[in-house]
Amino acid sequence: MFRRLCNSFSLSISKPKPALIFQNPIKKQLKLQQTLSLTPRFFSSSIEMDSTQNNTQLTKVELLRSLESSLGHCFNTNPVCPSPTPLIIVISGPSGVGKDAVIKRLRESRESLHFVVTATSRPMRPGEVDGKDYYFVSKEQFLKMIERDELLEYALVYGDYKGIPKKQIREYMGKGCDIVLRVDIQGAETLRRILGNSAVFVFLVAESELALVERLVDRRTESRDELLVRIVTAREEVKHVRNFDYVVVNAEGKLENAVKLVESIIDAEKAKVRQRNAVI
Numbered sequence: 460m461f462r463r464l465c466n467s468f469s470l471s472i473s474k475p476k477p478a479l480i481f482q483n484p485i486k487k488q489l490k491l492q493q494t495l496s497l498t499p500r501f502f503s504s505s506i507e508m509d510s511t512q513n514n515t516q517l518t519k520v521e522l523l524r525s526l527e528s529s530l531g532h533c534f535n536t537n538p539v540c541p542s543p544t545p546l547i548i549v550i551s552g553p554s555g556v557g558k559d560a561v562i563k564r565l566r567e568s569r570e571s572l573h574f575v576v577t578a579t580s581r582p583m584r585p586g587e588v589d590g591k592d593y594y595f596v597s598k599e600q601f602l603k604m605i606e607r608d609e610l611l612e613y614a615l616v617y618g619d620y621k622g623i624p625k626k627q628i629r630e631y632m633g634k635g636c637d638i639v640l641r642v643d644i645q646g647a648e649t650l651r652r653i654l655g656n657s658a659v660f661v662f663l664v665a666e667s668e669l670a671l672v673e674r675l676v677d678r679r680t681e682s683r684d685e686l687l688v689r690i691v692t693a694r695e696e697v698k699h700v701r702n703f704d705y706v707v708v709n710a711e712g713k714l715e716n717a718v719k720l721v722e723s724i725i726d727a728e729k730a731k732v733r734q735r736n737a738v739i
């Protein structure tokens with residue numbers, strides 16, 4: 460069926476019917492003049508070409524002009540598909556799985572992404588930069604932000620507040636940027652309720668529980684008791700993977716693979732026919 464359609468289409472192109480060329484010459488001339496004013500580069504001198512002329516004798520421009528002439532209109536230069544809508548990517552996973560490490564690498568490789576800086580009331584860790592890693596605020600300042608409805612989502616995590624400022628997301632989506640949000644599992648659940656399927660949810664996991672615990676221990680930022688809380692929580696959190704769209708394994712020493720997979724997810728999402736359409 461498709462082949463039959465193609466055949467009949469090519470026939471109608473290669474042998475323009477006399478009716479198409481000579482029927483109502485005034486109307487035809489008018490149409491050509493309109494076309495000429497749109498794209499003068501193709502319809503400048505000889506508009507109608509001999510349709511039996513061998514394609515190999517024609518330059519590319521001549522062939523294009525001839526095809527346009529046979530079709531009766533110029534080829535459209537507008538994009539076939541509209542540009543993709545800004546995407547919100549939520550990256551989550553248990554404590555110590557490597558969310559920050561993955562995001563740090565993504566930051567370096569994808570300049571078009573905007574990484575929302577989360578506000579937190581937790582103390583700054585060595586090497587962290589205020590306004591880059593987090594906005595470090597006091598508990599009182601954080602409570603004021605909640606009161607003013609400035610946060611898309613917030614939670615009390617291990618005794619400290621963490622929240623996502625709405626203003627930043629609106630501002631960067633307005634500029635056409637894709638947005639990356641880094642949240643814990645609790646935050647991802649809340650965001651799923653707020654955003655539904657309008658955002659893409661990625662769950663990071665380690666290859667095993669032992670690998671996760673070793674990573675946390677090596678980081679040396681938690682006390683023994685804090686470690687115990689995080690490990691018990693992580694066991695529960697892994698069960699939430701089914702609420703996510705994608706799961707990415709961040710295996711020991713394979714950070715690059717995890718980053719590449721996240722990048723592929725973003726690329727695939729941007730190529731989707733039915734785009735997610737988040738409104739904040």
Ligand SMILES: Nc1ncnc2c1ncn2[C@@H]1O[C@H](COP(=O)(O)OP(=O)(O)OP(=O)(O)O)[C@@H](O)[C@H]1O
Binds near residue numbers: 559677710
């Ligand atoms: N693929 C990997 N292989 C080895 N080490 C890794 C890998 N990914 C991350 N790490 C290391 O594991 C530790 C924990 O990573 P990171 O701080 O990024 O986790 P996180 O998920 O952001 O934790 P939290 O939620 O507690 O802030 C860091 O020291 C980081 O450098």
